[in-house]
Amino acid sequence: MKKILVLALVLSFTSMGYAEPIRTVLTKENRFPGENRLEIGTMGRYVELDNADLTAITPYARYGVLDHLAIFGTVPFERISPDMAGSESGLGDVSTGFELRTFEDIFGYPWIIPHFEVSFDTGDDDKGLGAGQTIYTLGIAAGTTVADKVHWAADARYRILDDESNIPSIAGSIVWDLDKQFSLMGEIEVSRDRDQDQHPILFLGGMYYKATPSLHFGLHGGTTTNSDEDVVIHGKVAYTF
Numbered sequence: 001m002k003k004i005l006v007l008a009l010v011l012s013f014t015s016m017g018y019a020e021p022i023r024t025v026l027t028k029e030n031r032f033p034g035e036n037r038l039e040i041g042t043m044g045r046y047v048e049l050d051n052a053d054l055t056a057i058t059p060y061a062r063y064g065v066l067d068h069l070a071i072f073g074t075v076p077f078e079r080i081s082p083d084m085a086g087s088e089s090g091l092g093d094v095s096t097g098f099e100l101r102t103f104e105d106i107f108g109y110p111w112i113i114p115h116f117e118v119s120f121d122t123g124d125d126d127k128g129l130g131a132g133q134t135i136y137t138l139g140i141a142a143g144t145t146v147a148d149k150v151h152w153a154a155d156a157r158y159r160i161l162d163d164e165s166n167i168p169s170i171a172g173s174i175v176w177d178l179d180k181q182f183s184l185m186g187e188i189e190v191s192r193d194r195d196q197d198q199h200p201i202l203f204l205g206g207m208y209y210k211a212t213p214s215l216h217f218g219l220h221g222g223t224t225t226n227s228d229e230d231v232v233i234h235g236k237v238a239y240t241f
Helices: 002-017
Strands: 038-049 052-066 069-074 077-082 088-091 095-100 111-119 135-146 150-161 167-177 182-191 201-210 215-225 229-240
Touching: 182 215, 201 229
Parallel strands: none
Antiparallel strands: 038 052, 038 229, 052 069, 052 077, 069 095, 077 088, 095 111, 111 135, 135 150, 150 167, 167 182, 182 201, 201 215, 215 229
8 A cells, every 4th residue: 555655656746847838949848738638939049150039039839738748839920121121021831739648757758759740831031930831840859857856868869851952960968957956958850951962950959947937048049050040049938737
């Protein structure tokens, strides 16, 4: 009976921990809204290119269909400001998808999460506000936790494009919990550009703050190599119900 009670407590605390937003940008995390629970928020992105600046504000929502299955959707609004021309702004490429936790240990790690996303051709690519085609992204993420404070994850993705060669990528992240509210993290992603002749590498460092059990903030910044993206900044505000 004591073993059963201990196991029940472990499972309950483990499931409670999943009702939190994903803290990383380049990889998935084993953090789900929970069954019949909703997460809403806004993601911000600023990219300084060689000859333009791009700003995106993206409201999003995640809904827990089951404890281990979440669906999500994003609606970006973008503004691009070329150095030698006027600015353009409007709707970007709307996306939707799902995340499915197919495996986890009794303590919540290690874990495996396949995921899928489709990005629709809703942005005006002539103005630089969209990709100009529908993109399907297949991915699988895996991770574990060390000493209950350091979280590792890897995420392999394959982007299927309608009119161009497909794009594979691999990303890794590490999150260090300084306490129950504040975390530091580092991330890296290696991909292939659309011209198939370069392999951009994106480096991000960031922080995450849990202001209340429901209100969460994230901020990341970094740069790339083999790419025209000189400065990359991500921000996120999330609220869970």
